[in-house]
Amino acid sequence: MEQNPTTIKQKKPPFGLILHIHPRMVKESTLRFSVTYGLGGMAALLVVVQVVTGLLLKFHYEPSPENAYNSILNLQESLLFGQMLRNIHHWSAITLVWIAFLHMLRVIFTGAYRKPRHASWIFGLALLILVVLSNFTGYLLPWDQLSYWAVTVSTSLLSYVPLAGDLLREALLGGKEVGQPTLTNFFNLHTGVIPLMMIILMGYHFWRIRKAGGVIVSERDSDSPMVDTRPHLLYREFVVAIALLAAIFLLSSLLDAPLRERANPSFSPNPAKAPWYFMGLQELLIHFHPFFAVVVFPVTVLAAAVWLPFIKADDTNQGIWFLSDHGVRSAKFSLAAGVLFTLMFIGLSELLPDPEMLLPAVPSLITTGVIPFLILALTMWLFIKIIRERFTLNRSEIIQSVIVLMITSYTILTLAGIFFRGEGMNLMWPWQV
Numbered sequence: 080m081e082q083n084p085t086t087i088k089q090k091k092p093p094f095g096l097i098l099h100i101h102p103r104m105v106k107e108s109t110l111r112f113s114v115t116y117g118l119g120g121m122a123a124l125l126v127v128v129q130v131v132t133g134l135l136l137k138f139h140y141e142p143s144p145e146n147a148y149n150s151i152l153n154l155q156e157s158l159l160f161g162q163m164l165r166n167i168h169h170w171s172a173i174t175l176v177w178i179a180f181l182h183m184l185r186v187i188f189t190g191a192y193r194k195p196r197h198a199s200w201i202f203g204l205a206l207l208i209l210v211v212l213s214n215f216t217g218y219l220l221p222w223d224q225l226s227y228w229a230v231t232v233s234t235s236l237l238s239y240v241p242l243a244g245d246l247l248r249e250a251l252l253g254g255k256e257v258g259q260p261t262l263t264n265f266f267n268l269h270t271g272v273i274p275l276m277m278i279i280l281m282g283y284h285f286w287r288i289r290k291a292g293g294v295i296v297s298e299r300d301s302d303s304p305m306v307d308t309r310p311h312l313l314y315r316e317f318v319v320a321i322a323l324l325a326a327i328f329l330l331s332s333l334l335d336a337p338l339r340e341r342a343n344p345s346f347s348p349n350p351a352k353a354p355w356y357f358m359g360l361q362e363l364l365i366h367f368h369p370f371f372a373v374v375v376f377p378v379t380v381l382a383a384a385v386w387l388p389f390i391k392a393d394d395t396n397q398g399i400w401f402l403s404d405h406g407v408r409s410a411k412f413s414l415a416a417g418v419l420f421t422l423m424f425i426g427l428s429e430l431l432p433d434p435e436m437l438l439p440a441v442p443s444l445i446t447t448g449v450i451p452f453l454i455l456a457l458t459m460w461l462f463i464k465i466i467r468e469r470f471t472l473n474r475s476e477i478i479q480s481v482i483v484l485m486i487t488s489y490t491i492l493t494l495a496g497i498f499f500r501g502e503g504m505n506l507m508w509p510w511q512v
């Protein structure tokens with residue numbers, strides 16, 4: 080008997096939702112691991128891990144200064160897999176900062192921030208800020224000495240913002256000092272506002288990538304054939320996801336998330352350090368006037384990052400790492416220059432006499448702000464002149480090299496702050512810190 084075609088049950092493909100996130104077909108060349116290293120996908124998975132483990136932690140955690148610390152102790156000691164749950168939330172939060180940062184570097188060094196990917200870039204920047212803010216707001220929740228004082232130090236930086244600084248700080252803290260209202264604010268931001276904003280922005284980020292025609296493809300791969308997303312892309316994503324989860328589980332079973340003694344607002348550790356991702360800023364504060372360290376530098380970097388996709392430059396070689404051989408050589412040179420400059424800068428500012436003492440009549444905004452800033456700007460100008468002539472670079476390659484220099488410099492400042500600053504934030508060897 081012949082079957083009526085309308086009565087044959089259409090088989091629905093599995094992974095329906097995933098196929099909505101992805102297009103049905105993708106360019107074969109974009110499947111190569113070295114195009115994206117799967118970093119965007121890994122960041123997305125880590126956000127899911129954070130939301131799931133965070134929701135589970137919420138069953139046990141109590142956001143009050145009296146009970147927060149004990150609720151964490153109790154979670155670790157008496158709840159089955161409680162310590163493991165906290166470890167996973169802790170280590171994947173740190174991994175997320177690294178992965179989102181490396182993903183941003185991948186985008187920069189393949190020139191994938193330019194039109195039509197400018198919106199993905201700008202919303203990516205917003206996502207990076209949210210990733211750091213979720214780490215920062217989460218940091219306070221265990222309410223131990225480390226978290227209490229790190230948040231006190233970091234939020235005190237806000238006071239250097241002219242006019243609105245103190246107002247901003249008090250709004251965030253819910254008072255003049257870190258206390259119950261601060262914990263309530265941080266808890267609500269951490270478990271509500273920030274994750275919600277991240278999920279919305281991630282949706283938009285993905286949609287813009289779709290609209291830009293998928294991941295960037297270099298000119299030499301432009302005639303690469305299209306292949307089905309399922310199984311080609313899904314299979315690869317599955318492997319990367321399993322490898323990442325395995326790594327996080329392994330790390331979490333080997334290393335426990337730190338927990339110091341209960342927060343004591345009347346005893347400040349010496350030195351009181353900011354969380355590791357803000358240590359570069361705290362180190363800058365040692366060398367520059369606070370207005371420059373906390374306002375001028377961060378605002379300039381952020382404004383330049385937003386402006387980046389709109390700088391006029393030739394669009395050739397997008398999708399190729401460092402754009403050309405000249406680009407590669409100049410990037411290596413910039414890395415070495417970044418290490419050297421920054422070490423010299425830290426060394427000189429340690430050895431030379433304090434400019435405030437030398438010129439007591441001149442306001443410190445000039446001696447430790449405007450003058451060093453101008454010297455830095457001049458050094459940057461010279462650096463650009465040198466690499467342009469030495470490596471015959473186009474504008475995109477120059478931009479990349481400047482970014483390499485700046486990132487290297489911030490990394491060295493961060494390492495110096497974490498490992499080489501001890502009591503009174505004086506320079507010392509790591510084993511003395």
Ligand code: HEM
Binds near residue numbers: 117120191201203281
């Ligand atoms: C939670 C953080 C983030 C998530 C979940 C995420 C996710 C993704 C995914 C899945 C892709 C596509 C493939 C890939 O490159 O892996 C992508 C591409 C992209 N992302 Fe992100 N991203 C995040 C943060 C960022 C940041 C910090 C930036 C830059 C500041 C950024 C800028 C871009 C750009 C420009 C593309 C398009 C690249 C291309 O077409 O080659 N994203 N992102």
Ligand code: HEM
Binds near residue numbers: 130140165169173336
């Ligand atoms: C991208 C998203 C997130 C990041 C980066 C993040 C990061 C962190 C960090 C760094 C801590 C401190 C952990 C420690 O020192 O052990 C923390 C604690 C905590 N987070 Fe999250 N989190 C995220 C999302 C969430 C969500 C969505 C929730 C709940 C809805 C949540 C609930 C908690 C709770 C209850 C704690 C206190 C427990 C503890 O400190 O171990 N988190 N988070």
